[in-house]
Amino acid sequence: MEARIRHARPSDYGRIIGRVNVWWGGREMAPALPQLFFLHFDGTSFVAEDEDGELAGFLCGFLSQTREDEAYIHFVGVSPQRRGEGIGRSLYDQFFVEARKQGRSTVRCVTSPANQDSISFHNALGFDVERVAKDYDGPGEDRMLLVKRL
Amino acid sequence: MEARIRHARPSDYGRIIGRVNVWWGGREMAPALPQLFFLHFDGTSFVAEDEDGELAGFLCGFLSQTREDEAYIHFVGVSPQRRGEGIGRSLYDQFFVEARKQGRSTVRCVTSPANQDSISFHNALGFDVERVAKDYDGPGEDRMLLVKRL
Numbered sequence: 001m002e003a004r005i006r007h008a009r010p011s012d013y014g015r016i017i018g019r020v021n022v023w024w025g026g027r028e029m030a031p032a033l034p035q036l037f038f039l040h041f042d043g044t045s046f047v048a049e050d051e052d053g054e055l056a057g058f059l060c061g062f063l064s065q066t067r068e069d070e071a072y073i074h075f076v077g078v079s080p081q082r083r084g085e086g087i088g089r090s091l092y093d094q095f096f097v098e099a100r101k102q103g104r105s106t107v108r109c110v111t112s113p114a115n116q117d118s119i120s121f122h123n124a125l126g127f128d129v130e131r132v133a134k135d136y137d138g139p140g141e142d143r144m145l146l147v148k149r150l
Numbered sequence: 151m152e153a154r155i156r157h158a159r160p161s162d163y164g165r166i167i168g169r170v171n172v173w174w175g176g177r178e179m180a181p182a183l184p185q186l187f188f189l190h191f192d193g194t195s196f197v198a199e200d201e202d203g204e205l206a207g208f209l210c211g212f213l214s215q216t217r218e219d220e221a222y223i224h225f226v227g228v229s230p231q232r233r234g235e236g237i238g239r240s241l242y243d244q245f246f247v248e249a250r251k252q253g254r255s256t257v258r259c260v261t262s263p264a265n266q267d268s269i270s271f272h273n274a275l276g277f278d279v280e281r282v283a284k285d286y287d288g289p290g291e292d293r294m295l296l297v298k299r300l
Contacts, residue, residue: 017288030288031181040214040222063215064190072190138167138180 003056003087005094008045013038016047016058016077023077033060033075044071044102046094048078048087056082059091063102071099073109092125100150107150110136110143122146153206153237155244158195163188166197166208166227173227183210183225194221194252196244198228198237206232209241213252221249223259242275250300257300260286260293272296 013035020029037045037060048057057078064070073095078087099107111118113132127146136143163185170179187195187210198207207228214220223245228238249257261268263282277296286293 014285028181030291031178032184034182034224034287036222036224040212040216040220042216044215062190065194065213066190066192070190072186074184074186135164137184141180 001050001052003048003050003082003085003090005046005048005090008038008042008047008058008060010035010038010042012047012055012058015055019055019079020077023080037062037074044095044098046091048082048091055079057087057091059095061095061099063099063104067106069104070106070108071095071102071104073107088121089125096148096150105150107148109146111146113142113144119144151200151202153198153200153232153235153240155196155198155240158188158192158197158208158210160185160188160192162197162205162208165205169205169229170227173230187212187224194245194248196241198232198241205229207237207241209245211245211249213249213254217256219254220256220258221245221252221254223257238271239275246298246300255300257298259296261296263292263294269294 017030017033020033021027041060041062044062045060046058047055049055058076059073060075061071061073064072073092076088076091096107109122109127111122125148127148130145130147132142132144134142167180167183170183171177191210191212194212195210196208197205199205208226209223210225211221211223214222223242226238226241246257259272261272275298277298280295280297282292282294284292
């Protein structure tokens with residue numbers, strides 16, 4: 001079934017947050033995704049759903065308020081049942097379109113240096129690795145910093 | 151020693167994230183405060199420090215990108231050794247000044263309905279309770295929604 005991409009809505013939050021821990025293999029991910037992203041950044045956040053409204057994936061991003069040429073992707077998830085169908089790519093593509101429309105020429109995000117699937121995915125989307133930063137998101141939370149020019 | 155309030159800088163992140171878990175009595179708070187707030191919202195985020203540069207507190211906030219008249223406070227912390235000195239109030243006041251300067255007339259934030267100290271603090275700063283929302287930030291994460299008109 002083809003997934004449709006649309007802007008996120010605050011009403012999406014409940015069903016998304018109820019699933020992210022499961023989608024991430026049981027890790028406690030909810031604290032990293034408070035509802036604020038669906039309330040205050042819905043213009044740059046997107047949901048993928050089936051024709052019957054079943055959630056297939058989502059992306060939360062925002063426009064940097066410090067760097068006027070930058071946009072940032074904070075959190076992306078695709079249902080384990082829907083991986084490999086290009087839904088992640090479609091979500092990123094929609095974000096790129098919106099970021100460009102808002103005058104942004106650079107998109108940044110971070111991922112775990114141990115997550116080879118994520119690194120390959122971002123490479124395929126045209127992201128370059130800037131560097132791996134130790135303790136970037138707290139003690140023991142190393143991150144690979146990724147950048148794409150639009 | 152008097153605390154000085156200034157804008158947050160990305161270089162503040164490391165020492166802040168190393169302390170928040172301790173400041174919150176051992177709770178795992180770091181996932182809720184990724185470095186992005188210090189990189190992309192530093193214009194609306196503030197640090198309080200002593201004359202000798204010792205960290206006394208911080209506030210991370212941003213301008214809503216959906217609601218043009220709103221600003222949002224995401225995370226505030228004051229060193230347990232420096233509570234009761236008005237540092238939290240000074241941090242909020244600086245945020246209110248900046249939000250007003252950016253054309254915002256409403257400030258929102260959320261707190262735990264069980265945190266009586268936080269509720270009293272926000273009342274004293276002129277916040278009103280909108281409602282208590284069940285599972286607001288995920289399953290079991292009820293929140294009291296607070297609003298202040300500037």
